[in-house]
Amino acid sequence: MKNKQKTKRAIAKRFHVTGSGKIIKNGNTNTSHLALSKQRKTKNHLRKKKQISRADRRRLNRLIAR
Numbered sequence: 001m002k003n004k005q006k007t008k009r010a011i012a013k014r015f016h017v018t019g020s021g022k023i024i025k026n027g028n029t030n031t032s033h034l035a036l037s038k039q040r041k042t043k044n045h046l047r048k049k050k051q052i053s054r055a056d057r058r059r060l061n062r063l064i065a066r
Contacts, residue, residue, distance in 0.1 A: 007065040015052070015060060023052040023060050 015023050028046045035043060052060060 005062070005065045008063045011060065011063045015064065017061075017064065023057055023064075025050040025052060 014026055016026060017023055026049065028050070030038070031043075031046050
C-alpha cells in the first residue's frame with residue numbers, strides 16, 4: 001500500500017479550498033505597517049482575498065494533499 005502524502009502545513013495556513021475546488025489565498029503582503037504612505041485604492045485591494053490561477057492550482061492541490 002502506498003503512503004499518503006502529508007499536507008504541507010505552511011501551505012495549508014496560507015491557502016484554503018472552496019467547495020467548488022478553487023484555491024483562495026488567505027492574506028496579502030504589505031498590509032502590516034507603513035499604511036499611511038499607501039493609497040486608499042491599494043489598501044482596499046489588499047483587503048480582498050485572491051483566487052489562485054489555474055496554472056498553480058494543480059501544484060498547490062498536491063501540496064495541500066486534497
